[in-house]
Amino acid sequence: MRHVGWIVAAPVAALLLAACGDEGAPVSASPSDAPPSADPGQAYTGFFTVLENAEHGPQLCSTVLESHPPQCGGPDVLGWNWDEAPDAETANGVTWGYYSVTGTWDGSALTLTEPPLPGAATSPMVPDDAVPDLTSPCEPPAGGWAVVDAATATQAALDAALAHAASRPDYAGAWVDQSINPATDEAAMNDPTKLVLNxxxxGDLEQHEADLRAIWGGALCVSAAEHTEQELLAIQEDVLTELGELASGAGTDPTTGTVSVDVFVDDGLQERLDQQYGGVVIVHAALRPVD
Known part of the structure; x- marks a missing residue:
């Protein structure tokens, strides 16, 4: 697994722990026909918290609020029987559990075709490609990444540099590469003298690097992007507006210059968005087709 650091959202007062470009100018979204209906005979599988309460029957959770009992909402699961669901918990009228589910998808609900399996026992390890690659794209300077000015290699200077960068109209995002820090405990990993600010x-990279060097004395990598953060955020908003309830979440990734969108099923959506946005939008589907 890669060494995980931070992706930075702006404007910034602190660093945020990471959760989620292509050539050409961003393409404006335009209204389009709804995505085609899913193949009624195609089976899909995925891992979800399934929850039922007094307001709704069993549903696949898109986001789980970690209260007790938990709270969530999502598509209905048809054909669900809690007697066939191992390790279910019940509290205050809420029943839930984490499962591997398999069924057919009609565009708004999953109909089970197999009994659920306990998710904790069957879910795979998180693959490397699910973790953002926070490696600095710049070549390390001679002698390796190091502090240039100890007086300005502080958390306050880091915050000031990030705030300055975010105020520039051609700002495209920022993140922290902690791969040069051998520490494993959280406090030591946050040492501003042992990270690379990306x-x-x-626009003009040389001018931006000079401006940031006047503020930040730690290791620094300034690199080029195809799209500004504001352009990516505009695309994200357009995609979420277009997809409506079909999307369960979205975000921008400055390390790749892309927008990610979370859906339950990719029923030709990636191909359609590729045509519309030229590869800037990446679709992540929670339900995968069963071969």
Whole structure:
């Protein structure tokens, strides 16, 4: 697994722990026909918390609020029987559990075709490609990444550099590469003298690096991006507006210059968005087709 650091959202007062470009200018979204209906005979599988309460029957959770009992909402699961669901918990009128589910998808609900399996026992390890690659794209300087000015290699200077970068109209995002820090405990991993600040812009990189160097004395990598953060956020908003309830979440990734969108089923959606946005939008489907 890769060494995980932070992706930075702006404007910034602190660093945020990471959760989620292509050539050409961003393409504006335009209204389009609804996605085609799913193949009624195609089976899909995935791992979900399934929850039922007084307001609704069993549903696949898109986001789980970690209260007790938990709270969530999502598509209905048809054909669900809690007697066939191992390790279910019940509290205050809420029943839930984490499962591997398999069934057919009609565009709004999953109909089970197999009994659920306990998710904790069957879910795979998180693959490397699910973790953001926070490696600095710049070549390390001679002698390796190091502090240039100890007086300005502080958390306050880091915050000031991030705030300055985010105020530039061609700002494209920022993240922290902690791969040069051998520490494993959280406090030591946050040492500002043992990280590389990565900032991306679409404009004059030399000027931006000089401006940031006047503020930040730690290791620094300034690199080029195809799209500004505001352009990516505009695409994200357009996609969420277009998909409506078909999307369960979205985000921007400055390390790749892309927008990610979470859906339950990719029924030709990636291909359609590729045509519309030129590869800037990446679809993540929670339900995968069963061969």
């Amino acid at each position: 900032v991306r812009f679409t």
